[in-house]
Each structure stands twice: as structure tokens, then as C-alpha cells.
Amino acid sequence: MNGNRGAQPTILDVAARAGVSKSAVSRVLSGTGRFSDETRERVERAAAELGYVANAMARGLVSGRTHTIGMLVRDASSMVYTALHAVMERRAAELGYRVVTTTGVGRVEDEKSALAALVSMRVDGLVVCSGLLPSAEIAEFAPRIATVVAGRPELHPALSSVYCDEVDGGTTIADAVANAGHTTAVVLTVPADNAITQHARSRAMVDRLRGRDVDVVDLDASFVRPTGDIAADVVDAMRHHGATVVMCPTDRLMLELCDVLRRRGVEVPRDLSATGFDGVFPLANAWIGFTTLEQPIDRIGREAIDLVIGRIEDPARPVEHRSLRGTVITGRTLLPR
Amino acid sequence: MNGNRGAQPTILDVAARAGVSKSAVSRVLSGTGRFSDETRERVERAAAELGYVANAMARGLVSGRTHTIGMLVRDASSMVYTALHAVMERRAAELGYRVVTTTGVGRVEDEKSALAALVSMRVDGLVVCSGLLPSAEIAEFAPRIATVVAGRPELHPALSSVYCDEVDGGTTIADAVANAGHTTAVVLTVPADNAITQHARSRAMVDRLRGRDVDVVDLDASFVRPTGDIAADVVDAMRHHGATVVMCPTDRLMLELCDVLRRRGVEVPRDLSATGFDGVFPLANAWIGFTTLEQPIDRIGREAIDLVIGRIEDPARPVEHRSLRGTVITGRTLLPR
DNA sequence: TTGAAAGCGATACCAC
């Protein structure tokens, strides 16, 4: 094996075994240039026998292309990112690209290093799916690598973005609440520096409800707050303000909240209506019955990939921003009053 | 920028800007060898100004190491894999490695190419999380790359594995059903060629129930069968055999089934008890209330990473197989009779 | 302490 201890076979090993030059091997295996049938046959057999797999690093180094799209994800365990990941992977595969993902483990510092890891791999394009990383950090590499932000609107002039229209979504679901006849509502709001998108949607809920003359109890749902504390506040709002519904910024939080509330004797929807946001598998299931806003994840993922690949293959393509509307899923957690 | 059109800066650009040799830059940036404070200062400034990120391909090519672990996943949208992914990423980060994942889009052919992609990237280690790919395919690269199979037992002598003890799990949850007093149960069984693990657990359920004198209606739940058909069979089993409980091979299938059954007028658990398997976020939530078997995903992920990295850093380490026991989560979907 | 030079494994452009 080229003398090097049990390591991977190289193109030279294949060439030697096939009795041809490495140029010939390269041509056959990449299907470019000319070669005789005889050469092809010998090379293919040698490669198969050796279990040869070309070194992508060497290949990428000289060709300057990796046919790989890097996906930066905020939290590998989030259902929204999981769904996005699956869609993007599929679409990229259709277009001849591979997706590799990395994750910051929650802190901005980690996300920066995860992004740097992707850049160091020289991925051809970047899709950033995180409401956490500041645009400036993302934009730093945009002049060199085609970059698209998925899942959040992005103002930066060098960045394209595809996202769910959070304001429309928050407004729409707030309308559902108002239409159901509720007159006092709790809205769990998230600070902007926690997650830009969640902040936007919860603000939109508050604004719309107020516009429709619904009393709003605005409760802080920062990521650092224990769900138990939030639940306590919600119960308070029920007692003191007569709130009959709680609007959550995500289905995930809604689920945790329902759980904690039950332990405190408050049953959703019997005692309190609730709405979520995201509408992603598996919580977006009729049996579970969440009333929520379904983000157009399929379209977001697909268009994000189309956008990056578009810019990879034609860097002159102008920056684009696509705002996609979600739709309300009517479940059983929002009762009319 | 080294003359090449707006591309990424190279070590030469940094060297030029700092007024030193590229060797000096390499030493400073990788923190190896000796260099003066003055040199360090200039190099670091130049690198920062240029936004220099070292090319991992070039680095890996010469060093022969990527500090990357490749994770092959069957289905990016599966909750079990998602959970595993998150755990592994975290543990790998603690140990100084990065995880990149690829997915076969469901077919064996795609998984082979996804695996090859990982091999071509020359990841230092491989964690295979798929019940689909045959061991022979996985084992092909094991002599060259440290490989661990996570989530399924693996007989192959070159492969280590960490997995949930499916037989114990199936047996344990079957015991819960028998203990609840049910005398006729439907078990949804999955063919071995669909998913080895699901097959094993459902067989264990059947065996245990029979051993405890529970009548079993064994229903085919192949992946290709529409959930609607399965539901119809379940209703049949209730009518004709008096089944009072249905045991599902996964929480996911259980959720879909509950949904379809409701549309047919059968309410879980009012009319029919049900059990799942996996016990992973977000379905493993008390509010949802599935009675299920929780796989020890955290331990599986963590130990898989420890195992690969162990073998990466000491290839002489012997192959190991770790079977981990799951635990029953008592929810509200299994009623006593 | 520093820089020059030799590769790592592939591709691509050459003459032959």
C-alpha cells in the first residue's frame, strides 16, 4: 500500500496495480479526457480491488471546489433545524451537492468556531440557520463564499435570506386567538438577543392582540428562565388578570409549559387555551392537537439551497430575500370563548 | 490577495503582510515550534486583518489528520438520530473533535455513497447510525478508519458497537403490558430487512407476551405499508380478537397510528391502550403521556464517541460491544384492565 | 529563532 502502514490507498497504488500512470487513473475515475477501453477496465478493476476512494482534500485543493454546502445550525436537537436539515440535504443531493453540518453548542463563540470550521473546509456555499450569530460575523465570509441565511430575515447587503414571515405569522395566529373570542391573553415574549425570530413573532402577537383590543400580559420567556417560573407567572396572570389563553413562541416551549402547568393543576385546554409556533413534525400532529403556526420549512429549505447553489454557480447573481408565509394549524388547544 | 481573484487568503498572503516566512506563520498559528513575541504579534495581526482561516484540506493532506468524526445517519428527520447527533457533537467537542454528518436518503445505494463521501474526506473516525446498511459494507473501511456502529448490535469482528439492548427493551415493555392485565395484544412487527433493531424489539415483545400467556395478533408494519392499512388491521383485531392494546415498534409510528385511529373513531387510550418505543424528545413528554421504552440515547452517543476516539488515538484498542438497557416510561396510554 | 525546501494526493496542461 504505497509503503505507508495500512493507510488508505492512493492514486499511485491504483496506477501501479493497473500498470498505468496516475494521470490515466485520474482520467478514468473522473471520466474526463480520453482513455482506451482497456485502460478503463484495468483501472476500474484495480480501484475496486483496492477499495480506493479518492482523497477529497487533495482533489479539493487542486480543483478549488468541494461540491459541498456547509450548514451551520444553532442546535442540533431543535425540531425546526432537523426538518430544515432533511429538506436541504435532499434538495442539495438532487443538484449534485453534499451537505455537511456543524453546530455551535449554544454560545456565540462556539458558533463562530463552527462557522470557521466550515470555511476551513472550503465548502462551496454556506447556509446559516441560526437566530443567534450576529450578521456581521456571518457577513465576514460572504464576499468569499456564497452565503444564504435560512430561517431569519437578513438586512446585510451581502447576504441572501429565506425565511418565514414572522410578523405575518405572529399576526395571523394572534388573529386566531382574537377570533376565538379571548379578551385577555398571556404572550410569552423572547428578548431579541436570545433569538431574533422568536422575538419578532412574539412582538407581532402582542401588537396584533392589542390592535384588536385584547388585553395582553407580556411575560418574559428568556431562554435562561426555568419553565417552572414561567408557568408560575402564567398561573398568576390567570388569577389576577383573568387570562384565558397563553401564546408561546415555539411549540417546544408550549409542550414544556403544558407539562408544568398540569403538575400545577392547570389543564390545557380545559383550564387554559394555548397556541404554539413552528408546526413541525412530530408535534404538528392532529392527535397531539396543538393550535400553532406552521412554518413553510419545506420551501425555506429548498429555496435556501437553490439560492446558494445559484450563487455558487453564478457569483454575479444578485442578493435576494424571500419572505414565505406560514399557515395556522387548527388544533384542540385553542378553545373558543 | 495572492493575485487570485477575490478568493480566500492563503498562508502566503499572511506571511507577506506580516513580513515573515510562511513557516513562521504556520508555527505561530498552530502554536508549535519557537517564535519571538514580535513575530507572533505581527502574524496574528496580519491574519486577523485578512480574516485568514487555514485551509483544512491542505492541512489535513500533509498532517494526515482531520480531527473530524464522520457520522452516517439513516434519516436526518428521525428523532432518535437527531438526539444521538446532538449528544455526539457535544461529546466530540469536549474531546477536541468535530462531527460532520451525511445521510443516505433512504436507499442502501445512497448510504454507500454517503459513507464513501465521509471516507473521501478522510475523517479520523466513523460512527455509523443506520439499521439499513449491511455490516459488510461498513466493515470494508474498518481496517483503515476507526469505526463504531451506534444503535444496533454488530457481529462483525472489525467493528465496535454500542446499542440499546433491544431484546431486553422489548421484553420489559411487554412485561408492562402483561402486568397491566391485558390478555390479547396487537404487536406491530417490522421485517428484518426494514430495520434490524425494530425487528428485534418487536420479536421480543411477541415472545414475551406469549411466554406470559397473552394472546398475540402479529401485524405487519413494514415501512411501505400505509398507516391507514395498519390501523384498519388494528381495528379488526379489536373487533374479532378482542385486542385491548397495541404495541408499536417506535413512538413515531404510535403517534401516526393514534391519529389515524381517532379518525376511525378509536380513541387511545379510552378505547385501546398503546405502547411505543424510543422515548426520545419531544414525544417523551409527560403531557403527551406515551407509555414507551426510553432508549439510553445519551449513553449510546457518548460511549460511541469515546469508543471511536479511543481507537483513533490507539488503533490497538480491541473491538468492544456495549449493550445498554433502556427503561420503561410510564405514561397514560397504557391502561390497566 | 527563522526561512528554504520537500512533500501530502489529487488535477490539468503539456508534449509525446
Add this chain to the structure above:
DNA sequence: GTGGTATCGCTTTCAA
């Protein structure tokens, strides 16, 4: 059609 040769960007001896 085929095989040499110059890179690609970096790490790593090895002299100076």
C-alpha cells in the same frame, strides 16, 4: 490515447 510535470495550501524537517 498516454505519461510527465507543475501546481493547490499547508506542515515539517533541516540548515543557517
